[in-house]
Amino acid sequence: MQLVLSHDLSVSMRAALQYDADDPYAVRAPFHPLDQSGTVEWPLSRDMVAQALSEHTGHADVRMWPTSDSGRDVVRMVLSSPAGSALLEFPAQSVESFLRETRSAVPPGTESTRFDLDAELAQLLTGS
Numbered sequence: 001m002q003l004v005l006s007h008d009l010s011v012s013m014r015a016a017l018q019y020d021a022d023d024p025y026a027v028r029a030p031f032h033p034l035d036q037s038g039t040v041e042w043p044l045s046r047d048m049v050a051q052a053l054s055e056h057t058g059h060a061d062v063r064m065w066p067t068s069d070s071g072r073d074v075v076r077m078v079l080s081s082p083a084g085s086a087l088l089e090f091p092a093q094s095v096e097s098f099l100r101e102t103r104s105a106v107p108p109g110t111e112s113t114r115f116d117l118d119a120e121l122a123q124l125l126t127g128s
Contacts, residue, residue, distance in 0.1 A: 003088055015031045016030055019102045024046070029042045052095070
């Protein structure tokens with residue numbers, strides 16, 4: 001992944017997209033900041049990541065869209081927080097491969113069969 005610092009300058013940054021079939025609607029995006037101060041993790045929606053391959057999506061603190069840069073297809077992501085914002089680029093082909101794997105693990109439309117909504121709500125309400 002690339003952290004875009006300006007129109008002409010970007011640096012490589014360790015990052016990943018992670019998927020857990022037990023949390024089928026979500027994608028986690030852990031980033032390792034350049035100062036090596038640990039890991040920052042952003043929760044994303046699997047649908048939003050998929051939508052970002054073809055159009056602008058997201059709102060507020062996470063926005064994503066497809067574009068071409070120097071002849072390569074990328075997905076850009078802007079993350080915003082009170083501490084600042086960052087523009088990131090993922091190779092679109094890597095995002096597509098990642099999504100194929102998630103769809104193999106949990107096909108779209110079957111996510112709700114992966115967890116017990118009543119048990120999840122009960123756990124939330126009891127604070128456990």
